[in-house]
Amino acid sequence: MRSPLSTLTLLRPRTEREALAAMTASEAPRPIAGGTDLYVAMHAGISHGAEYLDLSRIKPWQRIEHDARGVTLGATATFLRIQADAAVRRRLPALAAAAAEVGAWPIQARATIGGNIANASPAGDSLPVLLAYDAVVHLRSARGMREVPFTELLTGYRTLAMERDELIAAVRIPYPARGVTTFFRKVGTRRAQSISKVAFCAAFGFDAKGRTSHVRLAYGSMAATTRRAVHAEAVFLGQKPAAALEAAIAALAQDLTPIDDVRSDAAYRIDIAARLLEQCVRVVTGRR
Ligand SMILES: Cc1cc2nc3c(=O)[nH]c(=O)nc-3n(C[C@H](O)[C@H](O)[C@H](O)COP(=O)(O)OP(=O)(O)OC[C@H]3O[C@@H](n4cnc5c(N)ncnc54)[C@H](O)[C@@H]3O)c2cc1C
Structure with missing residues (x-):
């Protein structure tokens, strides 16, 4: 049965601190970014939470920031923005190519890199790219921050090495060495x-x-x-x-x-x- 939306609560933090505080509740809310996986699950009645945590208003999590060594993609950076980013296209062409293959344009405009990782589908298009580029995922909770190499994050079918109060804040991708x-x-x-x-x-x-x-x-x-x-x-x-x-x-x-x-x-x-x-x-x- 579909999840009746009127019975659900949506928390809308504006800061990372507020979001992480919400995750400390004994029944942590379900994070929602672009909603492209989650709405499908809700429509099918297989997302059973009553409380959802909208991550889309946390500004720093939307960023795409390059420095001399690589790029930091905020968790809510969308695939449309990732593929349009000139430095991503130049320095990380496989990421730009994968971003352009996630669904079609309307999905790419909403779907986020953090959601693709957290959904942990073996068919998630960004995941092989993150493995090939030796990406590191930045997890945050009210207890602090930890960096997990992407190779260690995927532990089994749709399971991740994440604690229940943790959120994906960003993913760091080093530029490949010259000649790679x-x-x-x-x-x-x-x-x-x-x-x-x-x-x-x-x-x-x-x-x-x-x-x-x-x-x-x-x-x-x-x-x-x-x-x-x-x-x-x-x-x-x-x-x-x-x-x-x-x-x-x-x-x-x-x-x-x-x-x-x-x-x-x-x-x-x-x-x-x-x-x-x-x-x-x-x-x-x-x-x-
Ligand atoms: C029509 C259609 C076509 C699609 N085609 C493709 C495709 O070709 N390739 C592909 O890879 N995917 C595809 N998808 C799946 C989906 O678009 C992607 O997995 C997308 O990246 C999910 O991101 P989102 O922001 O929408 O996640 P959401 O739906 O908001 O969330 C997905 C999951 O991640 C959790 N979550 C989200 N953000 C965080 C965070 N920061 N920290 C912790 N947990 C988090 C949520 O609680 C939920 O469990 C498609 C979906 C649809 C509906």
Whole structure:
């Protein structure tokens, strides 16, 4: 049954301090940012909270701030603003590409990076990108702040290493080192508004002889959580990517455990994951 909106309470803090204080209640309110996941859940009657905490008026959480080393995205920065940001497009092109693939324009105008992370769907489009760029999530509570590497945040299917009184305040993404090149591609049933069958983001760096010195391979919709293909990464390290490709594709079987569902079957997903890796190697070696 749909959640009847008239029975719900909406708290509308203007400051981080007010928001964090609200989260100390014994029944903490449910945070709401763009509402693009939450309204769907409420409509379906599967969001059972009676009290909601609107994060959209906390100004510092909307920011996109660059410095010499990277960008800090406030939790309520929308994907439309992220993809339009000139420095994001230049320095973090895979993030701009993923932001442009979240639903279609009306969704991108509301959907936030913090909501995408907190929703923790294995199909969340920003998540492989955050893994590939070694992002760090800034969590805040009335007790203080902690920084959690994105690799440690995803603990299982739709579960995060967050305490019940914590909110995502921001995500920090360091600019990749000079010479590191990235690749992002989402495969879905159509160009827009499709949830991914497979999403993939990679980062490669090379030594003077063209051997892989840095590699991140991150897949979405290929396991219970978005995850790095660490066995395949290990195959590439110290090798020329094209020479290691076949062995890396074989190693993906150790990293990925896709399921059959309405969007795709596991065998198709594994094949696509391999084809994306092949395409990525072609693209990143072609750029050198
Ligand atoms: C038509 C449609 C198409 C979509 N297509 C895509 C797609 O292609 N790719 C994709 O990745 N997603 C897609 N989504 C899902 C959704 O748009 C994204 O996950 C979005 O980023 C969620 O952000 P939001 O701000 O709307 O989150 P909300 O709906 O406001 O919140 C989502 C969850 O996060 C929690 N939350 C939000 N902000 C915080 C915070 N700062 N701290 C702690 N918890 C928080 C909420 O309590 C809730 O549990 C689609 C949704 C719709 C309706």
